[in-house]
Amino acid sequence: MAKAKAKAKARTTMRKLIIIGCLVWACTGDRSAAEQATTQAAAGPATTGPAAVAMEPAQRLSAAARRLLAGTTTTRYAHQTAIDLQSGTVTTDCSGLLTWLLKNELPDHLAFIPPSAGHRRPLAADYQQAFAAGAKGWQAVGQVKGLRPGDVVAWRYAAPKPGGPTGHVVIIDSEARPDGPDRYQITVIDATSIPHDDDTRKDGDGLGRGTIRLRTRADGGAEAVQINRRSVFREQAFALARPVGIAGK
Numbered sequence: 018m019a020k021a022k023a024k025a026k027a028r029t030t031m032r033k034l035i036i037i038g039c040l041v042w043a044c045t046g047d048r049s050a051a052e053q054a055t056t057q058a059a060a061g062p063a064t065t066g067p068a069a070v071a072m073e074p075a076q077r078l079s080a081a082a083r084r085l086l087a088g089t090t091t092t093r094y095a096h097q098t099a100i101d102l103q104s105g106t107v108t109t110d111c112s113g114l115l116t117w118l119l120k121n122e123l124p125d126h127l128a129f130i131p132p133s134a135g136h137r138r139p140l141a142a143d144y145q146q147a148f149a150a151g152a153k154g155w156q157a158v159g160q161v162k163g164l165r166p167g168d169v170v171a172w173r174y175a176a177p178k179p180g181g182p183t184g185h186v187v188i189i190d191s192e193a194r195p196d197g198p199d200r201y202q203i204t205v206i207d208a209t210s211i212p213h214d215d216d217t218r219k220d221g222d223g224l225g226r227g228t229i230r231l232r233t234r235a236d237g238g239a240e241a242v243q244i245n246r247r248s249v250f251r252e253q254a255f256a257l258a259r260p261v262g263i264a265g266k
Contacts, residue, residue: 073167073261073262074123074126074154074167074260074261074262075165075166075167075168075260075261076166076167077122077123077167077260078118078122078123078167078169078188078260079166079189079190081121081122082118082188082190082206083190083206085100085102085107085224086206086224086225086226088102089105089106089107089224090104090105091104091105091106091107092106092107092108092208092218092221092222092223092225093107093108093222093223094109094110094208094209094210094223095108095109095110096110096113097109097113098110098114098116098138100117107208107224108223109208109223109224110208111141111182111185111186111187111207111209112139112140112141112143112144112186113138113208114188114207114208114224115144115169116138116139118188125263125266126154126155126260126263127139129147129152129153129154129155130143130144130147131147140182140183140184141171141172141173141182141184141185141186142171142173142174142177142183142184143183144169144171144184144186144256145171145172145173145184145186145255145256146173146256147256148169148171148256148257148258149254149256152258153263154260154263155169155259155260155261156258156259156261157256157257157259158257158258159236159237159238159257160233160236160238161193161201161203161233161237161238161239161257162193162195162201162233162237163193163237165189165192166190166191166192167188167259167260168188168257168258168259169186169187169188169189169257169259169260170186170187170189170205170239170255170256170257171184171185171186171255171256171258172184172185172186172239172242172253172254172255172256173253173254174253175253175254184253184254185207185209187205187206187207187229188205188206189203189204189205190204191203191204196230199232200230200231200232200233201230201233202214202229202230203228203229203230204226204228205226205227205228205229206224206225206226207224207227208222208224208225209222209223209225209244210222211244211245211248212225212227212245213228213229213244213245214227214228214229214245214246215227215228216228216245229245230242230250231243232250238255238257239257240252240255241253242255
């Protein structure tokens with residue numbers, strides 16, 4: 018009798034784990050995330066201490082961005098940063114978001130991204146130029162197909178409007194998925210005034226998650242971006258980078 022009850026309990030537990038995995042897959046479209054959620058559910062609560070600290074810098078950035086997004090109740094796009102974790106209120110632009118995340122999660126990596134003259138924090142163009150110059154703590158990602166969660170893609174406008182955005186910067190939230198010859202679609206977390214495809218912001222702005230498309234050059238590097246299906250591909254100056262361990266830190 019006891020053995021039969023144990024088998025029934027095990028079957029019930031397995032069904033719950035499968036449901037968890039399916040829900041994650043349905044919500045994110047990320048099979049690996051679904052498998053990870055199922056594994057974590059089976060293992061019990063997340064560990065703390067040395068095991069948690071051992072996460073790679075890119076994993077830490079990805080996790081921090083996802084936590085912030087999950088806890089956001091109200092968001093607005095603006096060229097200032099005001100983030101209140103207790104109320105879930107997030108006001109920021111793309112570079113302000115990345116700067117806030119790095120300041121709180123990877124401050125040593127932020128230290129190697131100098132802001133341009135007259136600014137207290139890096140702008141999108143500053144990130145693009147620092148990555149392109151090989152900033153310490155940031156490993157270049159040579160091809161779009163090699164992007165993974167926690168990587169950062171920054172692009173710089175050739176002729177930005179005075180006082181306006183200098184470019185854009187996004188945190189990668191999925192692997193790149195082929196979307197035709199020399200094209201990939203990829204899920205990103207960012208702060209923007211123009212929602213992407215399949216976007217959590219619907220018709221709003223601010224912090225959210227959505228899908229953009231990148232067109233590649235012959236060598237696989239990024240050449241142009243399509244913000245959403247209603248827009249066209251626009252060529253920009255790109256830099257793709259991954260936060261990595263810093264010697265001595």
